[in-house]
Amino acid sequence: MGIxxxxxxxxxxxxxxxTGVSRHADAIFFMSMLNSRDPYFITGAQKxxxxxxxxxxxxxxxxxxxxxxxxxxxxxxxxxxxxxxxKPELAVAYALTAQYLGMRFVYxxxxxxxxxxxxxxxxxxxxxxxxxxxxxxxxxxxxxxAVERVKAxxxxxxxxxxxxxxxxxxxxxxxxxxxxxxxRGA
Amino acid sequence: MGIxxxxxxxxxxxxxxxTGVSRHADAIFFMSMLNSRDPYFITGAQKxxxxxxxxxxxxxxxxxxxxxxxxxxxxxxxxxxxxxxxKPELAVAYALTAQYLGMRFVYxxxxxxxxxxxxxxxxxxxxxxxxxxxxxxxxxxxxxxAVERVKAxxxxxxxxxxxxxxxxxxxxxxxxxxxxxxxRGA
Numbered sequence: 001m002g003i004x005x006x007x008x009x010x011x012x013x014x015x016x017x018x019t020g021v022s023r024h025a026d027a028i029f030f031m032s033m034l035n036s037r038d039p040y041f042i043t044g045a046q047k048x049x050x051x052x053x054x055x056x057x058x059x060x061x062x063x064x065x066x067x068x069x070x071x072x073x074x075x076x077x078x079x080x081x082x083x084x085x086x087k088p089e090l091a092v093a094y095a096l097t098a099q100y101l102g103m104r105f106v107y108x109x110x111x112x113x114x115x116x117x118x119x120x121x122x123x124x125x126x127x128x129x130x131x132x133x134x135x136x137x138x139x140x141x142x143x144x145x146a147v148e149r150v151k152a153x154x155x156x157x158x159x160x161x162x163x164x165x166x167x168x169x170x171x172x173x174x175x176x177x178x179x180x181x182x183x184r185g186a
Numbered sequence: 187m188g189i190x191x192x193x194x195x196x197x198x199x200x201x202x203x204x205t206g207v208s209r210h211a212d213a214i215f216f217m218s219m220l221n222s223r224d225p226y227f228i229t230g231a232q233k234x235x236x237x238x239x240x241x242x243x244x245x246x247x248x249x250x251x252x253x254x255x256x257x258x259x260x261x262x263x264x265x266x267x268x269x270x271x272x273k274p275e276l277a278v279a280y281a282l283t284a285q286y287l288g289m290r291f292v293y294x295x296x297x298x299x300x301x302x303x304x305x306x307x308x309x310x311x312x313x314x315x316x317x318x319x320x321x322x323x324x325x326x327x328x329x330x331x332a333v334e335r336v337k338a339x340x341x342x343x344x345x346x347x348x349x350x351x352x353x354x355x356x357x358x359x360x361x362x363x364x365x366x367x368x369x370r371g372a
Contacts, residue, residue: 030286034229039267042228043220043283050282051275054315062288081225089237096236097229100216102248102288129240 012061018049027059029105034064034094038079063105064098064132066091068118072111072138085116088125095130106130110138112160117145120152127153143179150183198247204235213245215291220250220280224265249291250284250318252277254304258297258324271302274311281316292316296324298346303331306338313339329365336369 003011004024013020013028021028030053033041053060067080068091075082083090095106106126108118117139127134136149137158146157157180189197190210199206199214207214216239219227239246253266254277261268269276281292292312294304303325313320322335323344332343343366 032229032287034233037225039223039225039228042225043218043280046283046287047220047276047279050279050286053286054282060286062286090233093233093236094229096240097232100236100239100246100248101218101232102290104288 015049018045021049021052021056023056025058027061028053029063030060031063031065033067033078033080034097035066035081035083036078037081041078061105062103063107064094064103065107065109066094068108068110068122070111070114072114074109075111085119088122091122092125092129095126095132099130099132104132105135106132107135107137112138114139120148123149123152123154143176146176147179147183150180201235204231207235207238207242209242211244213247214239215249216246217249217251219253219264219266220283221252221267221269222264223267227264247291248289249293250280250289251293251295252280254294254296254308256297256300258300260295261297271305274308277308278311278315281312281318285316285318290318291321292318293321293323298324300325303335306334309335309338309340329362332362333365333369336366
């Protein structure tokens with residue numbers, strides 16, 4: 001609610017579980033961790049949250065959340081059967097599954113604060129095989145790492161830790177955004 | 187392939203696993219048993235079959251396959267966490283999940299040869315809550331049972347056992363089709 005007051009931009013929820021469904025938003029990433037070993041993270045939390053999503057009349061953005069090595073805390077909590085860094089074809093198989101099930105977004109996630117981000121060749125392989133909007137996050141700490149993934153086909157780069165930890169925050173963010181825009185040819 | 191030769195109608199696959207993906211078809215129900223306790227039936231078989239679906243250029247029809255009590259053999263094999271007959275709201279929650287994940291078809295399945303079909307009030311509740319194309323099957327043995335479910339909002343009725351077991355096959359099928367058409371007001 002505070003965020004809605006502070007901005008005119010649409011507010012999109014990125015829920016960690018069914019308790020993340022709020023009426024004070026415009027839309028919600030309706031996410032499924034396709035490569036979890038626990039059905040709760042694939043359809044269980046979703047079926048608990050869905051009636052609230054309907055009640056609050058949120059716009060739904062169907063998203064596959066795919067955990068790639070090293071996976072970090074979210075990979076452990078979500079009991080992910082992590083996609084090995086050396087298996088871009090497995091990421092492609094999951095991304096195709098997402099597309100064929102009707103999802104419009106694919107998020108390749110290496111885990112928050114990961115030592116290494118999702119490999120660029122995996123980003124490229126998924127980009128070539130599917131038409132989903134492609135989000136890449138986890139372990140992207142430098143403008144260069146971001147721009148490489150944009151050039152490989154990522155539509156969106158997610159980086160958070162950098163904002164929390166760097167000293168010269170504004171300058172670093174500016175540099176990251178500039179690099180991504182250049183990578184896109186914008 | 188034999189079926190393709192015998193008819194001009196489109197052939198749509200209804201696969202039991204990833205081995206059911208064939209190049210000799212026009213389309214495939216890309217199914218997920220949302221209420222399985224085993225991820226294999228939710229996304230595991232799908233991620234194995236997806237690359238073949240792409241290779242064979244099959245049209246994909248995204249479908250949620252929801253197992254309702256008694257569930258029959260497919261419920262047991264698929265390790266379904268069966269939707270109780272007395273919980274239409276749970277069927278609705280799963281159907282909304284399907285819709286929000288991007289699926290266009292919802293199949294309420296009581297199990298092949300079930301003693302009792304999916305309750306009509308459950309069909310009605312799902313129909314009211316979602317816009318998916320609604321398929322109902324399992325245990326529908328009489329024209330009356332079929333027509334009640336059509337009136338409750340089913341778009342498609344699946345019945346197979348009746349075709350295999352009744353004596354006067356042609357007459358029985360004719361009567362079933364006539365009843366469903368009447369139920370629809372066609």
